[in-house]
Amino acid sequence: MIASTIRWSHRNLFAKPLDAVLSLVVIPLCAWALYSGGSWVFQGAQWGIIPESIRVLLVGIYPADQIWRAWGTLLIFGLLFGATLGCVFFLHRVLALGYCLVVAAIALVAVYSEPTSALLIVAAAALALAGWFATSRWENLRRFLVPAWTLGLIAVFALLSPPGIGLWGGLMLSVLITMVTAVLSLPLGILLAFGRRSQLASVRMFCTAYIETMRSVPLILVVYCVWIVLPVLAPQYSVPDVLRGMAGFTIFFSAYVAEYVRSGLQAVPKGQVEAARSLGMSELDVNRYIVLPQSLRVVVPPLVGNVLDVFNAAPLVFIIGLTDFLRAGQMVLANPQYSDRTYEIYIFLFVTYFLIGSLITFAARKLELHLAKGAR
Amino acid sequence: MSTIVEMTGVNKFYGSLQVLKDVDLSVEKGEVMVVIGPSGSGKSTLIRCVNGLEVYQQGEITVDGYQMPREEDRKIGGEKELAAIRKGVGMVFQQFNLFPHKTVLENISLAPMRVRRKSKAEAEANALRLLDRVGLKAHAAKYPAQLSGGQQQRVAIARALAMEPHIMLFDEPTSALDPEMVGEVLDVMRELAAEGMTMMIVTHEMGFAREVADRVVYIDQGAILEVAKPAQIFDAPQNERTRTFLSRVLKH
Numbered sequence: 152m153i154a155s156t157i158r159w160s161h162r163n164l165f166a167k168p169l170d171a172v173l174s175l176v177v178i179p180l181c182a183w184a185l186y187s188g189g190s191w192v193f194q195g196a197q198w199g200i201i202p203e204s205i206r207v208l209l210v211g212i213y214p215a216d217q218i219w220r221a222w223g224t225l226l227i228f229g230l231l232f233g234a235t236l237g238c239v240f241f242l243h244r245v246l247a248l249g250y251c252l253v254v255a256a257i258a259l260v261a262v263y264s265e266p267t268s269a270l271l272i273v274a275a276a277a278l279a280l281a282g283w284f285a286t287s288r289w290e291n292l293r294r295f296l297v298p299a300w301t302l303g304l305i306a307v308f309a310l311l312s313p314p315g316i317g318l319w320g321g322l323m324l325s326v327l328i329t330m331v332t333a334v335l336s337l338p339l340g341i342l343l344a345f346g347r348r349s350q351l352a353s354v355r356m357f358c359t360a361y362i363e364t365m366r367s368v369p370l371i372l373v374v375y376c377v378w379i380v381l382p383v384l385a386p387q388y389s390v391p392d393v394l395r396g397m398a399g400f401t402i403f404f405s406a407y408v409a410e411y412v413r414s415g416l417q418a419v420p421k422g423q424v425e426a427a428r429s430l431g432m433s434e435l436d437v438n439r440y441i442v443l444p445q446s447l448r449v450v451v452p453p454l455v456g457n458v459l460d461v462f463n464a465a466p467l468v469f470i471i472g473l474t475d476f477l478r479a480g481q482m483v484l485a486n487p488q489y490s491d492r493t494y495e496i497y498i499f500l501f502v503t504y505f506l507i508g509s510l511i512t513f514a515a516r517k518l519e520l521h522l523a524k525g526a527r
Numbered sequence: 528m529s530t531i532v533e534m535t536g537v538n539k540f541y542g543s544l545q546v547l548k549d550v551d552l553s554v555e556k557g558e559v560m561v562v563i564g565p566s567g568s569g570k571s572t573l574i575r576c577v578n579g580l581e582v583y584q585q586g587e588i589t590v591d592g593y594q595m596p597r598e599e600d601r602k603i604g605g606e607k608e609l610a611a612i613r614k615g616v617g618m619v620f621q622q623f624n625l626f627p628h629k630t631v632l633e634n635i636s637l638a639p640m641r642v643r644r645k646s647k648a649e650a651e652a653n654a655l656r657l658l659d660r661v662g663l664k665a666h667a668a669k670y671p672a673q674l675s676g677g678q679q680q681r682v683a684i685a686r687a688l689a690m691e692p693h694i695m696l697f698d699e700p701t702s703a704l705d706p707e708m709v710g711e712v713l714d715v716m717r718e719l720a721a722e723g724m725t726m727m728i729v730t731h732e733m734g735f736a737r738e739v740a741d742r743v744v745y746i747d748q749g750a751i752l753e754v755a756k757p758a759q760i761f762d763a764p765q766n767e768r769t770r771t772f773l774s775r776v777l778k779h
Contacts, residue, residue, distance in 0.1 A: 420624075422620060422622050422624040423624060423626065425580050425620070425624065426618075426620060426624035426625075426626070426683075427626075427638075428579075428580065428613065429578050429580060429613060429616070429617070429618035429687075429696075430613070430617075430637075430638035430642065430686070430687070430690055431610060431613040431614040431638060431642040431690060432637075432638055432641055432642055433610070433641075433642075436641050436642075440637060440641065441626055444628050445626075445627070445628055448628065
């Protein structure tokens with residue numbers, strides 16, 4: 152045991168003089184960082200601020216007596232996420248067990264502050280598990296995924312709107328912006344990608360100009376411009392800021408989706424189109440049944456990565472006065488009572504963003520492997 | 528016998544390069560026509576013009592009684608004629624071009640359902656019958672990549688036959704195959720010929736050409752130099768270039 156440890160360190164840490172020097176610098180540095188970080192997390196930090204301000208962080212200034220609407224949203228998203236997962240990852244016993252453990256851990260933390268919340272979190276997690284089980288077991292259900300998402304988003308809008316769309320905020324707003332942008336920019340991006348390859352010069356030029364323009368300006372500019380321009384275009388309606396922000400994000404990210412899809416379209420061999428044409432299929436059918444399915448399979452991983460980009464770009468909506476997750480954290484800190492809790496809040500934001508982001512990255516990588524297996 | 532493909536004075540250019548030169552050719556119903564020639568001679572281009580995968584600039588091509596639109600007409604119309612022609616013309620490619628995301632059964636039943644508006648049950652029953660005919664009924668649920676090259680090419684033939692074509696085009700159907708798989712594909716084609724299917728075949732299998740063809744076309748640098756019965760073309764070629772080509776390919 153000791154001998155093998157020494158052998159391992161000799162090979163991996165102290166193989167050459169330079170390695171030894173680097174190891175001697177890096178190992179104590181890491182140990183020191185871990186120790187001081189750990190001692191702050193467990194002794195110095197006052198985590199009481201997180202449960203005290205969790206509502207603001209998660210839903211912003213959404214009225215407290217309407218909070219059940221946010222819980223309803225969580226339940227709907229739980230089911231939809233579960234169903235989406237089930238289309239890709241079969242629900243093994245091990246996977247289900249790990250999932251239940253994670254949910255139990257989160258619920259335990261929540262019970263500490265509020266028992267009802269813990270119950271609702273468990274309910275959402277159970278719905279997700281049910282959806283996951285359903286789509287991984289019965290493949291016929293998978294064709295309803297896109298309609299289900301569309302319906303789900305409409306339901307969420309109907310559920311959350313009554314107190315006022317302007318009141319949406321916090322992590323909920325970040326997630327909603329991401330979802331709406333992801334769902335709307337996919338069909339738009341596909342249309343733009345096909346438009347860029349169109350035989351019709353006017354369509355081709357319009358789509359190319361659109362894509363290139365959007366890709367050469369910053370997101371924040373587009374969001375701001377849309378925010379200003381929409382009321383000018385439709386003065387008789389007062390479009391809420393949240394919807395204007397979502398419009399800006401969708402308009403911007405459609406161009407990126409279009410480029411991903413276009414790279415997928417180019418990856419489909421010419422022979423596929425020729426074979427379909429020689430069978431007498433119309434151009435629409437050739438694209439719908441032969442070209443698009445094959446190209447989407449190639450671009451699903453980058454498209455999932457794009458969803459992560461949208462989520463990480465969501466804090467930019469502060470420019471039009473919205474309160475997303477990051478901004479909500481700053482709002483909490485603006486309270487003089489909490490002004491010395493900067494580290495606690497930002498570490499909470501960091502960890503949450505990191506968890507969601509790494510989950511999406513992990514899913515994208517798994518998806519890539521899954522599709523590579525399928526692309527025989 | 529009636530004519531199913533009629534080409535008169537067909538010229539085709541890639542930019543300034545002329546790839547088909549004044550091609551006159553007619554294929555009778557039930558006839559098996561084999562097209563031979565050196566690589567780059569335009570033999571693939573010739574049969575790809577028959578179902579409009581390649582455009583042509585001058586001359587006239589009539590298939591199944593429909594006028595194939597020329598390049599400039601394709602830009603502003605001609606979809607109806609093109610669709611009508613393609614419905615009646617099946618094609619088999621060198622690289623098989625099966626749809627990799629669909630099972631063997633779906634590969635065969637898709638076009639009859641979408642183009643001929645057949646019910647799923649009918650299209651699949653027909654697909655299974657055709658698979659049985661090419662000896663692959665057991666593989667219906669597999670994906671193309673799970674099959675050998677020869678099996679894939681037989682599926683591709685079944686897929687083309689599912690549209691009940693009046694004429695089948697074969698573009699070097701055995702050139703991408705390992706030698707031991709060439710036979711199984713040629714057997715299926717031989718059967719088709721025996722059943723009276725009209726076929727235009729581009730191939731390097733000279734033995735097969737001699738055995739199956741009713742007429743052999745020799746094409747070189749885009750021009751048809753000789754059209755004759757196989758016995759005549761292989762044993763007593765009239766044209767000097769045909770003779771050189773055949774002496775080169777028949778040597779081994």
